[in-house]
Amino acid sequence: MKKIFINGKWIEANSGETRDIINPYNQESIATAAEGSREEAKFAIDAARGAFDHGEWPHWPAHDRGKKVHEIAELIERDHEELAELESLDTGKTIIESREDMDDIAGVFRYFADIADKDGGDIIDSPIPDSTSRAVHEPVGVCGQITPWNYPLLQASWKLAPALAAGNTLVMKPSEMTPLTSIKVFELMEESGIPMGVVNLVLGPGDSVGDELSVNDKVDLISFTGGIETGKRIMQAASSNVKNVALELGGKNPNIIFADADFDTAVDQAMNAVFFHAGQICSAGTRLIVEESIHDDFVNALIDRVKDIKLGSGFEESTQMGPLISKEHLAKVANYVENGKKEGATVAVGGQKPDDSQLQDGFFYLPTVLTDCTTDMSVVQDEGFGPVITVEKFSTEEESVRLANDSIYGLAGGVFTNDIAKAERCAAKMRMGTVWINDVNLYFPQAPWGGYKQSGIGRELGKKGLEEYQETKHVYRNLRPAPIDWF
């Protein structure tokens, strides 16, 4: 039984409730996890509050906190293969992708460990004679952290590492569907000897455990990664005590392909953009915007290659794309495509579940290309979060950017061209947190990540990712105190 971690102890849910964790490749149960509730969430928040208000952790020198975060990275590196296997079992993603995720995760812990003590604040040139003035960083306090199922441990690492480096205490709630790697990393943090109550893990549903983290007055910051509707609910709940709110939400990410782009590279990257992890990526390039003069050739080349994508178990070397996460999500993706068809989109390839008898136990959907798409269609505007790409046409540079920006989202986008001035002009006008030029889906710890518009609030990774977990305090000192005789 996988348990909940509160104040240094592993416990079951008081209600005795449990949840089966399902492998999306074959629907087999891979673990049983304690199903926490508001009760465990409150208990964990109290533990984190106590560790922040009365514990030593927030007062450790930043250098020592950095060393502890490095130790956690070392343990993750030691158990890299076990973590990668757990992630693939839980999510269905290929083991190669999971191994890359684990490299990235260790790198994130190392990055925040390294920068923990690199910014001691600012000396301010005070305008008042005989005074000093400085701005210092302090931890925000108790952090609630809620993560999604698509990159379970990667998204957790973007929250855990900076929160710890900055001296906060925390309660994390992973997705109820994919908690296994988060549980393992909490075991590793325990092994690292992190003080009791600093890190707490509550398993369970969003509308009870997640809501408690968002609404509870003892929490100072809620950091959420997930869907836009949940993000809106969390923002409302967080208003109860005017918490700090950090939201990493969805995306409907355009990829602009100009006729002068390297054709084969652009076709290849258009596929990587959307079919990696079966399109279950916030920044998946699900919206292809292709210059009219190459549109037909581009679509034909794409279809030829998409037909050959190999679906299967993430543990088989030949597999290129795994299943979707759940039966409900499969139905949602199928329904999204059906809506597109009703609106006039043409299924150029895919558009259904695979016939292959080997794949019938898993939640598979064929890689799908929808052509004849226009900006007003729901398939072009909504985040499908599956292996489905829509194709639109443009004829001028100005039109390409206008189409790309015609969205409530603003997470990421790509532009493919060999004219670098044109690429930079487009990048400057694209209203997104990340723009890739001649590439897709790249992220690394040094660069900030987050969304414009309804894709979120705040930034993870980079220096900004640490600042999200810091308060700034101005300390002013009068060097010649004396009565001012005002009253």
Ligand SMILES: NC(=O)c1ccc[n+]([C@@H]2O[C@H](COP(=O)([O-])OP(=O)(O)OC[C@H]3O[C@@H](n4cnc5c(N)ncnc54)[C@H](O)[C@@H]3O)[C@@H](O)[C@H]2O)c1
């Ligand atoms: N911007 C990013 O960096 C980023 C990264 C990964 C995923 N995402 C987004 O995540 C979404 C997919 O993840 P998902 O389906 O797990 O999202 P989701 O919003 O359904 O769930 C995310 C988490 O929120 C919890 N939750 C659900 N209801 C809640 C509530 N009322 N209060 C508090 N917590 C609640 C869930 O239990 C889960 O842990 C996509 O929209 C994707 O784009 C964004």
Ligand SMILES: C[N+](C)(C)CC=O
């Ligand atoms: C942020 N990223 C790209 C790692 C995963 C999004 O779902």
